[in-house]
Amino acid sequence: MVTKEQFDVFVYNNSSREDDKTELFKSLVPPNQWKKVTGMGAHEVAEIIRDDQIDILIELAGHTANNRLDVIALKPAPVQMTYIGYNNTTGLGTIDYRLVDEIVDPLDSQQPFSEELVRVPGCFLCYTPPSRVPDVEDLPALRNGFVTFGSFSCLAKVGDPVVALWARCLQEVPNSRLLVKNKGFYSQDIQATFINKFKAYGIQEHRLKLLALAPTSYEHLNIYNEVDLALDTFPYSNTTTTCESLFMGVPAVCLIGTTHGARVCHTLMTAVGLGEFSASTQEEYVTKVKGVCSNLQTLSMLRKNLRQIMLSSPLCDGPGFVRDKYEPILREKWAAYCNGRVPSQQVFSSSDLPDPLAPGPFAPPLAPGASLCVQVFEAERYWCVGAWWS
Numbered sequence: 001m002v003t004k005e006q007f008d009v010f011v012y013n014n015s016s017r018e019d020d021k022t023e024l025f026k027s028l029v030p031p032n033q034w035k036k037v038t039g040m041g042a043h044e045v046a047e048i049i050r051d052d053q054i055d056i057l058i059e060l061a062g063h064t065a066n067n068r069l070d071v072i073a074l075k076p077a078p079v080q081m082t083y084i085g086y087n088n089t090t091g092l093g094t095i096d097y098r099l100v101d102e103i104v105d106p107l108d109s110q111q112p113f114s115e116e117l118v119r120v121p122g123c124f125l126c127y128t129p130p131s132r133v134p135d136v137e138d139l140p141a142l143r144n145g146f147v148t149f150g151s152f153s154c155l156a157k158v159g160d161p162v163v164a165l166w167a168r169c170l171q172e173v174p175n176s177r178l179l180v181k182n183k184g185f186y187s188q189d190i191q192a193t194f195i196n197k198f199k200a201y202g203i204q205e206h207r208l209k210l211l212a213l214a215p216t217s218y219e220h221l222n223i224y225n226e227v228d229l230a231l232d233t234f235p236y237s238n239t240t241t242t243c244e245s246l247f248m249g250v251p252a253v254c255l256i257g258t259t260h261g262a263r264v265c266h267t268l269m270t271a272v273g274l275g276e277f278s279a280s281t282q283e284e285y286v287t288k289v290k291g292v293c294s295n296l297q298t299l300s301m302l303r304k305n306l307r308q309i310m311l312s313s314p315l316c317d318g319p320g321f322v323r324d325k326y327e328p329i330l331r332e333k334w335a336a337y338c339n340g341r342v343p344s345q346q347v348f349s350s351s352d353l354p355d356p357l358a359p360g361p362f363a364p365p366l367a368p369g370a371s372l373c374v375q376v377f378e379a380e381r382y383w384c385v386g387a388w389w390s
Contacts, residue, residue, distance in 0.1 A: 003327060010052055012037045012045065014068050042070035049076035056330055059095065062086020079337050082115060084125055087236070087261035089113040097333060100124050103267035104260045111259045118333070120325050123271040126318045127243035127310075134222040136249035136307055139300040141228045146175040147293045148209075150227030150250065152220075152241050155184045157233035160197070165255075165282050166231055167201035169289045176293070178203075179227055181211040181220075224248035228299065229292055237265035246272060246310050249303035253277050253288050271315040272306070 010033045011025060026034050037045045045068065049057070057077035061067035062085050072080060075094040082090050083099040090098075091114050098115035101124035105117050141147045149169060151158070158180075170176050178198075184190045191210050198208060214220040221244060230245040232238055232254035238245075242252055242265045254265035256278050266278040277292075279285035292299055310316055 003323075006327070007330070009033065010054060011035070012049070012068075014038050014066060016066060037068070042068070042074060045071045046074040046076040055079065056081065056334060058083055059090070060085040062088070062090055079333055081118075081333075087264065088259075089115060099329065100260065101267055103270055104263045109258070109260075118329055120329065122314050122325070123267050125239070125315075126321045127240075127247070127315055128318055129247050129316075130217050130221070132218055133247070134218060134225065136303060137225040139228055139296060139303050140226055141293075141296050142300060146177060147173055147228050147296075148177045148179055148226060149229055149231050149289075150179045150181075150224070150245075151231050151233065152181045152223075152244070153233045153238055155182045155190070155194075157236045157238070158194075162233050163197045164201065165234075165285060167198055167203050168282075168286050169231065170198075170203050170207060171201070172286055172290050173293045177207050177209060178231075179209040179211065179223075181213075181223060183213045185210045186212045220244075221248055224250050228296075229253065229289065231289070232265045235259065235262040237262055239264050239268070242268045243315070247307055249306045251277050251292075251299075251302060251306065253279065253285060253292065255279050255282065255285050268315065272310050272313050 009029050011029050013022070013034065013036045015022065016038060035048065037048070040048075049071070054077045057072065057080045059067075059069070059072050059080065059082045061069075062082060063069070064086055069090060069092060072090075073092055073094050079097075080095045081097040081099060082095050089112065093114060095115050097118045098113055099118050099120055101120050101122065104124060105111070105113075105119065149166070151166075166178060170178060180194070185194075194210065195205050195208055199205070209226075211223065214223060224245060225248070227245075227248075227250050230242070230250050230252035232242065232252045234255040235257045237254055237257070238252070242254075245252055246268070251274055252265055252269065254269065254277065255262070256266045257263055266275070269275055269277050277288060279288050314320065
């Protein structure tokens with residue numbers, strides 16, 4: 001949470017469902033600064049934001065379900081940012097900045113963005129574990145006599161190339177198993193389809209363990225006690241799934257891609273000092289998997305210490321992230337606006353004209369002495385923030 005003495009935070013809740021997390025966020029702002037906007041029209045919401053005199057609008061949903069990009073497109077705040085909820089550009093000229101880091105979006109990235117990229121020092125996000133969590137148990141391979149790979153990814157991320165690479169890992173590590181957990185496995189038909197994809201590579205059904213969703217977060221995390229090594233997906237890597245895996249003592253091998261979405265696991269592994277688990281090619285991915293599995297004692301020692309390593313890292317230092325990285329960015333971009341900064345724009349290497357969706361001019365500057373306000377939207381689980389700055 002930003003410093004209350006410097007920022008006045010408003011939350012605009014667009015969620016179709018509310019839970020304990022909703023109540024937690026509600027408790028962080030004054031009651032009159034938490035506003036339910038679900039079902040309201042874009043112009044109506046934009047007018048509410050303008051009436052609240054929001055200065056910095058931080059959009060946290062992107063093109064995910066139930067987003068309010070329709071509101072953002074009306075430019076209800078003079079400075080607008082997008083952050084964390086979506087792994088690609090919004091394509092909206094009304095959004096000035098996108099918060100990233102130098103690993104997920106390196107300086108030589110060729111991925112086009114309509115927003116100006118603001119590279120946060122270190123990792124661009126943080127992770128806070130649930131309050132009730134299971135203990136990390138000993139390495140399963142030491143009691144089972146075989147290695148268990150794991151993936152709790154959305155099945156949409158597990159395309160045919162991923163299946164082919166995971167099958168290679170199973171072939172290269174004798175007697176190994178693969179545990180995959182996904183809500184789609186409530187369906188026997190989906191299970192059968194998934195199993196048949198691996199059978200095509202000679203992987204028999206007994207080497208696969210398919211699980212549907214667990215009823216609670218505690219039970220979900222506890223399933224990691226059956227996993228020795230996580231296998232990341234590509235070209236869309238895992239974010240929360242990787243954080244949960246690390247917290248439960250399970251490192252992940254990932255394939256570094258060329259886009260933001262293909263590099264998130266890499267920046268998370270780097271944040272906890274495990275960048276060597278990231279591979280640049282599929283061949284290297286298999287080699288790293290084989291190398292980790294060939295030294296189970298080292299993997300066991302890492303498992304016992306990984307939770308504390310993670311908790312002691314910047315990845316789990318939310319207050320430090322806000323104080324040292326997030327707030328300075330907000331102040332810097334607001335000062336730039338107040339000083340008449342030119343419109344943000346993507347830097348292109350070609351001589352072609354910028355995309356027509358490139359950012360347009362900022363809103364007119366506020367009167368001298370006006371205070372800053374930051375706002376938040378929620379689209380399902382993601383939020384968009386707005387706040388005053390005094």
